Amino acid sequence: xxxxxxxxxxxxxxELGGAFYDPVQPADFPQAITRFRNDRWASEVGLADLSPxxxxxxxxxxxxxxxxxxQPLALRYHGHQFRVYNPQIGDGRGFLFAQVRDxxxxxxxLGTKGSGQTPYSRFGDGRLTLKGGVREIxxxxxxxxxxxxxxxxxxxIETASRWSATTSPPRPDRPSSSGCSTVTSGSARSSGSPxxxxxxxxxxxxxxxxxxxxxxxxxxxxxxxxxxxx
Amino acid sequence: MTREAARLAAxxxxxxxxxxxxxxxxxxxxxxxxxYGPWRWTPHWDGGFxxxxxxxxxxxxxxxxxxxxxxxxVQLGSCLTLTEDAEALQSALDAYIPAFQxxxxxxxxxxxxxxxxxxxxxxxxxxxxxxxxxxxxxxxDRFFFDWRGGRLRGGASxxxxxxxFRSLVADYQPAGGIDHPYWSDADPCSMHIEEVxxxxxxxxxxxxxxxxxxxxxxxxxxxxxxxxxx
Numbered sequence: 012x013x014x015x016x017x018x019x020x021x022x023x024x025x026e027l028g029g030a031f032y033d034p035v036q037p038a039d040f041p042q043a044i045t046r047f048r049n050d051r052w053a054s055e056v057g058l059a060d061l062s063p064x065x066x067x068x069x070x071x072x073x074x075x076x077x078x079x080x081x082q083p084l085a086l087r088y089h090g091h092q093f094r095v096y097n098p099q100i101g102d103g104r105g106f107l108f109a110q111v112r113d114x115x116x117x118x119x120x121l122g123t124k125g126s127g128q129t130p131y132s133r134f135g136d137g138r139l140t141l142k143g144g145v146r147e148i149x150x151x152x153x154x155x156x157x158x159x160x161x162x163x164x165x166x167x168i169e170t171a172s173r174w175s176a177t178t179s180p181p182r183p184d185r186p187s188s189s190g191c192s193t194v195t196s197g198s199a200r201s202s203g204s205p206x207x208x209x210x211x212x213x214x215x216x217x218x219x220x221x222x223x224x225x226x227x228x229x230x231x232x233x234x235x236x237x238x239x240x241x
Numbered sequence: 242m243t244r245e246a247a248r249l250a251a252x253x254x255x256x257x258x259x260x261x262x263x264x265x266x267x268x269x270x271x272x273x274x275x276x277y278g279p280w281r282w283t284p285h286w287d288g289g290f291x292x293x294x295x296x297x298x299x300x301x302x303x304x305x306x307x308x309x310x311x312x313x314x315v316q317l318g319s320c321l322t323l324t325e326d327a328e329a330l331q332s333a334l335d336a337y338i339p340a341f342q343x344x345x346x347x348x349x350x351x352x353x354x355x356x357x358x359x360x361x362x363x364x365x366x367x368x369x370x371x372x373x374x375x376x377x378x379x380x381x382d383r384f385f386f387d388w389r390g391g392r393l394r395g396g397a398s399x400x401x402x403x404x405x406f407r408s409l410v411a412d413y414q415p416a417g418g419i420d421h422p423y424w425s426d427a428d429p430c431s432m433h434i435e436e437v438x439x440x441x442x443x444x445x446x447x448x449x450x451x452x453x454x455x456x457x458x459x460x461x462x463x464x465x466x467x468x469x470x471x
Contacts, residue, residue: 046450051461090265091316093300100266124276142441143278145453149440150277152457153432156464157256158351160249162275218445227271 018057019112020078032084035106038127038137040170040221043071046141047148047167052225056111056119070108070166070223073126079109085129101131104138108223117227121165125221141169144220151224162226171219243333244340245272246314250307251344255352257283257381261292263301263309265316282432286374286381311337351469355391355413362412369406376402386429390415394424416469423466430463 024032045067053059058076061069068074075081083106089098102122106129109121124147125139144167154161249272253260260267261279268274283290288304296302301309314337318330346363349370350356357363374384379397387395391413399407423430440456443449 047453047457088266091313092262092264092266093296094312122275142445145441145444146280146437147277148453149432149437149456149460150280152460153282154256154258154274156430156460156467157252157258158348158467159252159256159258160245160271160273162273224275226275227269227273 014077015057015060017055017114018077020076020109021112021118022078022080022110023118024084024107024110025080030087032086032107033101033130034082035085035129036127037073037083037106037123038170038221040071042169042171043067043221044169045071045166046144046169046220047164049163049165049225052163052165055113056225066166067168071168071170071221073108073123076109076111079111080107083108083123083126085131087131099131102129103131103133103135104129119225119227122162122224122226123221124224125170125219138219139222141218141220144222147222147224162224164222165225166223168221169218170221242270242272242317243314243336246310247307247337247340248272248344248348249274250310251341251348253306254303254345255348257286257303259283259290259292259301259303260306261296261301263306263313265313268310268313281434282382284380284382284431284433285377286371287377307341311341350413350416352385352467353391353410353413354389354416354419355410356416358413362409366406366409366413369403369409373399373403373406378402380431382429382431386424389424390419394419421466423463430459432460 045063048066050059053061069076073083085102085106087099087101089096090100091097092100105123105126107120107122108126111119111121113119125144126137128135128137144164148164148167151161151164155163246268249268259281260274260277261281262276263274267276279293279295281290281292283303288302289299290303291299291301293301299305311334314334318334321330342360342364346360346367347357349367350363353370370384373379374381379387379399383397387393387397387399388410391410392415393399393407436456440452443452
């Protein structure tokens with residue numbers, strides 16, 4: 012795979028230990044059409060030279076990147092949602108796919124949305140609508156331009172144009188899903204490193220997608236969750 | 242982290258952004274936000290503007306976001322009392338309000354493209370901007386676009402609503418240039434709901450991705466124009 016020297020894998024999350032995540036399988040999508048690829052950030056982390064085929068293999072099928080996480084990890088965490096405490100939120104429709112260092116040596120997470128069910132999906136189908144993926148791109152691009160500290164949308168891949176046996180039937184009151192990856196980035200500090208995310212996504216009624224986000228490292232959040240459980 | 246989170250809250254306000262779901266699990270330990278679902282940009286300076294249709298109480302309305310982010314920090318602080326000194330945590334949290342005020346005047350001066358002059362004059366300028374924008378005669382984006390560098394450009398008239406602002410801003414020096422061609426455009430680059438829906442409709446109805454691609458290019462061009470001077 013044509014990773015450049017600026018591709019610096021660093022799956023640091025593994026050092027935290029298995030209490031902080033659950034290894035999961037990505038959904039088996041009937042198709043993978045790349046709709047957005049963030050070449051600016053791909054270049055920042057040494058992945059801009061991926062061929063279109065390689066891109067869909069890694070961000071649509073989630074085949075591991077070299078020397079990175081051998082399998083996606085659904086992160087375990089707790090928190091408050093609309094001020095109600097939930098001791099077990101966890102990644103319900105996404106996972107941590109890979110961790111990389113950027114030019115400033117920040118540890119970044121490539122995290123997904125719409126990549127399938129996890130132990131934390133509860134009644135959810137693990138999917139993202141294509142519209143949701145498109146909105147993720149628009150929000151993150153605009154925020155970045157306005158100087159807000161935000162995750163960046165790394166990739167959006169349309170994963171199904173309609174529901175099929177492999178995508179599981181839509182729930183009556185639910186939109187179809189899509190996958191998206193986001194990359195967020197952050198810098199290491201005493202309390203933990205920054206976080207980065209990536210997402211991929213697909214067409215709404217009933218189109219689904221998968222997004223990858225790049226964002227600063229989420230490990231610190233997980234460490235706090237572990238502390239709370241003790 | 243308190244200071245960074247306060248800066249995040251300030252940058253949301255200066256951007257006119259409403260995340261919609263500021264649950265504790267949507268902000269990383271690096272104070273980077275992510276997971277953008279029902280977000281919106283508020284066209285006008287309206288503290289009650291709410292993004293998520295299910296947020297009936299307006300918990301995460303435009304003007305309540307600084308409070309919501311602070312509330313999230315308090316939850317993190319209470320987790321940390323398991324291992325850290327509570328008084329030290331409290332004093333860390335106490336830094337939030339001054340850091341937010343500091344962050345807001347810098348973010349607003351940054352978006353306006355003027356050099357900050359100090360707490361008192363900047364606070365007065367901020368109050369004058371808020372009171373003018375709160376009349377809703379002009380959108381947030383249009384105001385900052387027309388007044389880039391602290392001098393009125395274009396043919397819009399800013400009457401009595403902005404009398405106080407006009408008198409105060411005269412004492413400010415421009416920060417960086419307004420040479421970028423973006424500043425000669427007829428209209429600012431915005432991200433209001435009508436445009437978001439139009440971009441999605443083109444994809445949904447005609448598989449036409451050109452409007453999305455054009456918008457991303459326009460946003461990045463604005464980002465170049467907004468970059469602080471070296």
